[in-house]
Amino acid sequence: MSVDTTAGVPQLWTREGFNGPVSVVTRRSYAPDFLAVEGGHVPRRSVLESLVPRDQADAAALPTVVATSKIGVRLLTSARSAPMPFTVRNVEADELHFIQSGQVRFDTDVGSLVADEGDFVCIPRSVAYRYAPTKGAMRSVILECPSALSLTPPGPLGMINFGRDVQPAKIDAEIAPGGPTKLLLKTADGEVTTYLVPHDPLALGLQLSSSVPVWKLNLQKIQSLTYEPHGGPPSMFLSSRDGEALLFNLSSRSGGRAPAHVNADFDEVILYVRGPGAYGACTEPGTLTLVPKGVIHHGPIESVPEGYQAWLLETRATLRFTPEAIEASELMETGSYGRHPSIVA
Ligand SMILES: [Fe+2]
Structure with a gap:
């Protein structure tokens, strides 16, 4: 992964989404990297x-x-x-x-x-x-x-x-x-x-x-909130009564790249709706990504001048793709949300 780690990439651990205790450290390697994985609790992407x-x-x-x-x-x-x-x-x-x-x-x-x-x-x-x-x-x-x-x-x-x-x-x-x-x-x-x-x-x-x-x-009618100049977490616009599902507008906005994140309580599902700009490696309209809770992810930069539309679902549910969705999806790296390099083209 071509990320400069000399200054350390901040790694943020959060409870209750962004509303509970947090911990921040830097790591001396790029935390989202993994070489191989076996099992069901894995990040996946699908168009x-x-x-x-x-x-x-x-x-x-x-x-x-x-x-x-x-x-x-x-x-x-x-x-x-x-x-x-x-x-x-x-x-x-x-x-x-x-x-x-x-x-x-x-x-x-x-x-x-x-x-x-x-x-x-x-x-x-x-x-x-x-x-x-x-x-x-x-x-x-x-x-x-x-x-x-x-x-x-x-x-x-x-x-x-x-x-x-x-x-x-x-x-x-x-x-x-x-x-x-x-x-x-x-x-x-x-x-x-x-x-x-x-x-x-x-x-x-x-x-x-x-x-x-x-x-x-x-x-497009939901305004994005950002904390100048760094960005900060996205803001929720919809939630369920019992808090098992939270929705955020994740369309492009100003600010820096978020830290690497360990979301202790929520799976993260992102739908990249359309460009013109790219959300990292998500360039095809209708790209659906899943990062399960507890899986370290960095995620692409959201400050994309040409703009894109996307939303984020955080859910307390531990989601599992169905066999047909697994068939139609691929293992994902959690730096820029592209195909994992272990997959041979
Ligand atoms: Fe996250």
């Missing part, structure tokens, strides 16, 4: 394009699971080319859909919305929904989390313009009750129970409450 979800060719399929955990946090991906021919209600997890590409119409128990590239769409537990690509292909990454997800920026104002940019679903009176509809109830382990109901459950009448639990927000 979403290489992971073909079953729902791409089979309209009857559900999204394909990318990573699972013992506490019910899961990552999935979808690439529908046709509308869902059923309605689904996740009865054990909130879902956050990130639209990597395409345009997607969501119809739900509380209203409808159209999501574009870069939008997060939040669908809480037990809200039924279905979605459809509106302009050909689409690709999304889905986070499932057992406890409630909500927008939790660090201050009341400034990071997110709630009135302008957080857009709630609205009732579409055009959806007719129609005839018999399949309603799938899905649990956290992926078990599916299929009901046949006499009418479309998403045909709604009036909105009677002021709050709407389904909303969308574009990544």
Whole structure:
């Protein structure tokens, strides 16, 4: 690894993400380096394009699971080319859909919305929904989390313009009750129970409450915080009630390169959404990286003048890629998040 270690690369150990005790040392070698590894607790990277979800060719399929955990946090991906021919209600997890590409119409128990590239769409537990690509292909990454997800920026104002940019679903009176509809109830382990109901459950009448639990927000509308001149940790904009999932905007921002990091409590998942600039070795749109908790990582510099978009998920879950995700991914070095040099091309 071509990193100057004469002055020592600071190594930061943190508890509770960036909110607990910390320790900083310098090491006399480049800490993220490893020569070889065997076992499952390893950093991996994948370009979403290489992971073909079953729902791409089979309209009857559900999204394909990318990573699972013992506490019910899961990552999935979808690439529908046709509308869902059923309605689904996740009865054990909130879902956050990130639209990597395409345009997607969501119809739900509380209203409808159209999501574009870069939008997060939040669908809480037990809200039924279905979605459809509106302009050909689409690709999304889905986070499932057992406890409630909500927008939790660090201050009341400034990071997110709630009135302008957080857009709630609205009732579409055009959806007719129609005839018999399949309603799938899905649990956290992926078990599916299929009901046949006499009418479309998403045909709604009036909105009677002021709050709407389904909303969308574009990544580019979330302001990045930085501590001049050094950068400092990224700032969370969304979290789960029980703290098992935290989301950060990791798009380019000013500041220096972060220290090497040991994250004691959280796995780190980054989605490099798109450039024009590179995030280290992440140059292909839709590059997904995973660094498990306790694995030392440095990570690329975030100060990239030409800019890029990315987000970071920190989760207390210990994620494991599914066999098909392992097949579509590769071992990653944790300096600049490229392919590990032990992999023979
Ligand atoms: Fe980190």
